[in-house]
Amino acid sequence: MSESMDLLEIRNLSLSFGSVRALSDVSLHVKAGEITAIVGDNGAGKSTIVRCVAGVHRPDEGDIVFDGQVVNFVRPDQARVAGIETVHQNLALVEDLTVWQNLFLNREISHGVGPVRFLQKKEMRKRARDMVAKLAVNVPSVTSTVRRLSGGQRQAVAICRAAGFSSKLVIMDEPTAALGVQETRRVEELIERLRSEGHAVLLISHNFDQVMRLSDQVWVMRAGKCVAGRRARDTTAQEIVGLITGAIAA
Amino acid sequence: MTATESVGERVRVTLTRPTFWVEWASVVGLVLLVVLFTALDSTFLSAGNIRGMLLASAILTILVVGQAFVILTAGIDLSVASVMTFAAVMFGLAMTHGYGILLSCLVAFCAGAAVGLLNGVLVAKGRITDFIVTLGALSAASGTALILSDGKPITVISAPLFELSAGSVGVVPYTFMIALLIAVLAHVVLFKTKFGTHVLATGGSVEAAQATGIRTTRIKIAVYAISGSLAGIAAILLVARVGSAEPAANMTFLLNSVAAVVLGGVSLFGGKGSIKGPIFGALLLTALSNGLTLLGVSQFYQPLAVGVVVVGAAFLTRFDK
Numbered sequence: 001m002s003e004s005m006d007l008l009e010i011r012n013l014s015l016s017f018g019s020v021r022a023l024s025d026v027s028l029h030v031k032a033g034e035i036t037a038i039v040g041d042n043g044a045g046k047s048t049i050v051r052c053v054a055g056v057h058r059p060d061e062g063d064i065v066f067d068g069q070v071v072n073f074v075r076p077d078q079a080r081v082a083g084i085e086t087v088h089q090n091l092a093l094v095e096d097l098t099v100w101q102n103l104f105l106n107r108e109i110s111h112g113v114g115p116v117r118f119l120q121k122k123e124m125r126k127r128a129r130d131m132v133a134k135l136a137v138n139v140p141s142v143t144s145t146v147r148r149l150s151g152g153q154r155q156a157v158a159i160c161r162a163a164g165f166s167s168k169l170v171i172m173d174e175p176t177a178a179l180g181v182q183e184t185r186r187v188e189e190l191i192e193r194l195r196s197e198g199h200a201v202l203l204i205s206h207n208f209d210q211v212m213r214l215s216d217q218v219w220v221m222r223a224g225k226c227v228a229g230r231r232a233r234d235t236t237a238q239e240i241v242g243l244i245t246g247a248i249a250a
Numbered sequence: 251m252t253a254t255e256s257v258g259e260r261v262r263v264t265l266t267r268p269t270f271w272v273e274w275a276s277v278v279g280l281v282l283l284v285v286l287f288t289a290l291d292s293t294f295l296s297a298g299n300i301r302g303m304l305l306a307s308a309i310l311t312i313l314v315v316g317q318a319f320v321i322l323t324a325g326i327d328l329s330v331a332s333v334m335t336f337a338a339v340m341f342g343l344a345m346t347h348g349y350g351i352l353l354s355c356l357v358a359f360c361a362g363a364a365v366g367l368l369n370g371v372l373v374a375k376g377r378i379t380d381f382i383v384t385l386g387a388l389s390a391a392s393g394t395a396l397i398l399s400d401g402k403p404i405t406v407i408s409a410p411l412f413e414l415s416a417g418s419v420g421v422v423p424y425t426f427m428i429a430l431l432i433a434v435l436a437h438v439v440l441f442k443t444k445f446g447t448h449v450l451a452t453g454g455s456v457e458a459a460q461a462t463g464i465r466t467t468r469i470k471i472a473v474y475a476i477s478g479s480l481a482g483i484a485a486i487l488l489v490a491r492v493g494s495a496e497p498a499a500n501m502t503f504l505l506n507s508v509a510a511v512v513l514g515g516v517s518l519f520g521g522k523g524s525i526k527g528p529i530f531g532a533l534l535l536t537a538l539s540n541g542l543t544l545l546g547v548s549q550f551y552q553p554l555a556v557g558v559v560v561v562g563a564a565f566l567t568r569f570d571k
């Protein structure tokens with residue numbers, strides 16, 4: 001498989017928040033089995049792209065094509081059902097719930113009739129342990145509350161949730177921004193493991209070094225526009241920096 | 251290391267864990283009060299007095315369960331007591347119009363549920379602050395109760411109702427059993443069902459809950475509807491106890507419902523707490539006012555005592571964030 005097909009294609013996406021034009025005419029694509037990075041300054045619109053694909057925001061214009069179909073997600077669970085899992089910049093974990101409760105949030109294994117759903121806690125705890133073990137995540141126990149975890153452990157839980165449930169695309173919005181050196185390395189290992197397990201990864205990052213090391217494809221955003229796309233092996237960190245600041249014309 | 255040492259160590263660790271006091275404040279407080287009042291007056295723990303306390307705590311317990319659900323989503327329901335008054339008047343009117351006991355109970359329940367639902371829709375969809383919505387509902391429900399009853403108590407005479415308020419098994423009154431049943435159901439709903447987890451998630455972090463696709467507006471509407479429905483059930487017990495449906499405001503019930511939930515270790519920021527904690531909080535407040543009455547302390551001192559206890563408990567548990 002030399003040139004894999006596009007798993008996600010974003011076509012001419014635009015979105016405004018009142019007078020702020022957060023995205024204007026953004027087009028980019030993500031190939032299956034690859035790590036694709038989006039880089040850009042603060043406020044460039046990276047998180048907004050992520051939230052459109054994840055079903056949090058609805059774009060004003062443009063199409064999102066996922067797995068060969070135009071999708072119109074109105075709610076995040078629809079994106080999840082389609083196979084898109086997102087690790088948001090703010091993690092989207094509930095601090096006072098346990099690790100396993102967070103892993104299964106709105107995906108609870110339950111039995112019952114109609115709207116009365118009784119939780120199968122034992123089963124969820126067991127599967128949560130498996131999920132954590134599979135990614136070799138260093139979480140103390142799936143029964144501890146997220147509040148007690150370090151930044152890196154929280155990130156690991158969030159990634160673990162995204163990687164589970166046989167998702168096709170895992171989106172990560174600045175997963176290592178708040179982490180120390182050790183924790184960053186562990187998360188990077190996790191990201192590479194996701195790719196080797198067949199997930200496509202869309203990585204938002206500020207760390208050029210990281211982007212150049214991990215990714216196959218890099219998209220550059222500036223002021224709400226996607227100004228350039230490069231294969232990682234055909235570009236350099238200097239060129240990317242130039243594209244971000246606008247010193248190099250796309 | 252001997253066994254006793256390890257037990258002692260474990261006790262020490264447990265007692266110094268800040269969350270221990272948050273979770274158990276109401277139980278410890280209740281035990282302390284019982285010891286204190288029993289020392290001061292030996293009739294405090296007599297069968298008759300225990301029965302009296304359980305009887306007195308039934309209505310508050312039911313309101314507290316509803317309040318706990320709302321506060322767990324980081325909201326507040328200031329209208330519980332007024333909704334109960336409104337539902338009581340509706341119940342009284344239904345009875346005097348010859349609807350019969352069962353249908354009248356249904357009327358009370360639906361009246362409470364309807365106001366609760368309205369509260370929920372206004373808070374969740376109308377995006378008006380819970381505080382303002384339920385404050386408005388407090389006033390509107392009391393006002394409607396006054397209008398419908400023309401400001402006068404509606405006498406309700408009903409044999410089954412009398413039986414409900416007077417009957418008991420041993421020291422446990424029927425009304426308290428109903429309250430306990432509701433509490434157990436609430437506990438199961440909160441901790442054993444998907445809905446319960448979503449309530450906790452919504453209270454813990456609306457953003458996080460929404461990101462997983464939880465429909466937080468529905469959850470919010472549901473908790474206010476639960477609170478209103480329980481106020482409707484409490485109204486039936488209130489009418490049974492008083493023998494009439496009175497349009498008078500029951501502000502003490504409102505204050506005590508919030509106080510019990512806070513005493514019970516439920517975070518006002520939402521997402522964290524239990525049902526049993528607030529129930530013990532309700533028992534504590536009931537024991538407090540019962541004990542003070544028993545000791546011949548003037549009624550006027552009771553709100554003061556409640557205030558001191560609540561702020562004291564908040565002080566004890568302030569380390570918990």
Ligand SMILES: Nc1ncnc2c1ncn2[C@@H]1O[C@H](COP(=O)(O)OP(=O)(O)O)[C@@H](O)[C@H]1O
Nearest residue numbers: 017020022040041042043044045046047048049
């Ligand atoms: N919910 C929102 N409401 C209003 N403005 C927003 C919202 N989300 C993002 N923005 C604005 O959109 C622009 C892009 O933001 P964002 O996508 O978060 O940037 P990035 O993630 O690249 O730093 C910024 O100007 C930001 O202020």
Ligand SMILES: [Mg+2]
Nearest residue numbers: 046047089173
């Ligand atoms: Mg961002």
